[in-house]
Amino acid sequence: MALYPVIADLFDRHGDEMYGEDVTQRQHALQCAHWARQEEAPDRLVLAALLHDIGHMVSDLPEDAAHHGNDDLHEDLGDVWLRQYYDADITDPIRLHVAAKRYLTAVDEEYLEKLSAASQLSLKLQGGPMSPEEIEEFRKEPHFEWAVRLRRWDDRGKDTDFTPPGLESYEDLINREIRA
Numbered sequence: 001m002a003l004y005p006v007i008a009d010l011f012d013r014h015g016d017e018m019y020g021e022d023v024t025q026r027q028h029a030l031q032c033a034h035w036a037r038q039e040e041a042p043d044r045l046v047l048a049a050l051l052h053d054i055g056h057m058v059s060d061l062p063e064d065a066a067h068h069g070n071d072d073l074h075e076d077l078g079d080v081w082l083r084q085y086y087d088a089d090i091t092d093p094i095r096l097h098v099a100a101k102r103y104l105t106a107v108d109e110e111y112l113e114k115l116s117a118a119s120q121l122s123l124k125l126q127g128g129p130m131s132p133e134e135i136e137e138f139r140k141e142p143h144f145e146w147a148v149r150l151r152r153w154d155d156r157g158k159d160t161d162f163t164p165p166g167l168e169s170y171e172d173l174i175n176r177e178i179r180a
């Protein structure tokens, strides 16, 4: 099957909604995927970076739910939706990208200091930095390292003045990685 038209339609309908830090959902997704490509990440991780916030596009929660005190669980929505099409090495980093923030804030002091105000706010809603027990559990996840890499692009994909290559440049990748 060709999934690209479905993804393109979601981006058409929701891509202009705000991600929350003066960039749109489309800008954010495309910047994250761009940084992944720049670092020559494996194709499947590039795809995960591109689609990591798709949960915001497949749910009907208000776009700034975090500011209303809800943890919208978009990582789980995205994971469940994408698992219809993709294997776990693509969907696990997506499922874990919020946990990866909690992980990094616990193990990397510099990371915590550099988090944006909005991200610090959502960190609280997401449970704050991981405890030592949670760190141990997180490291047992088969794709936790990919989730951590994705997370760093996620935090970087908030540049208001940067327009990276468009969604169409990922058409082949989106379709090619679909589970046989």
Ligand SMILES: [Fe+2]
Binding pocket: 028, 052, 053, 154
């Ligand atoms: Fe994100």
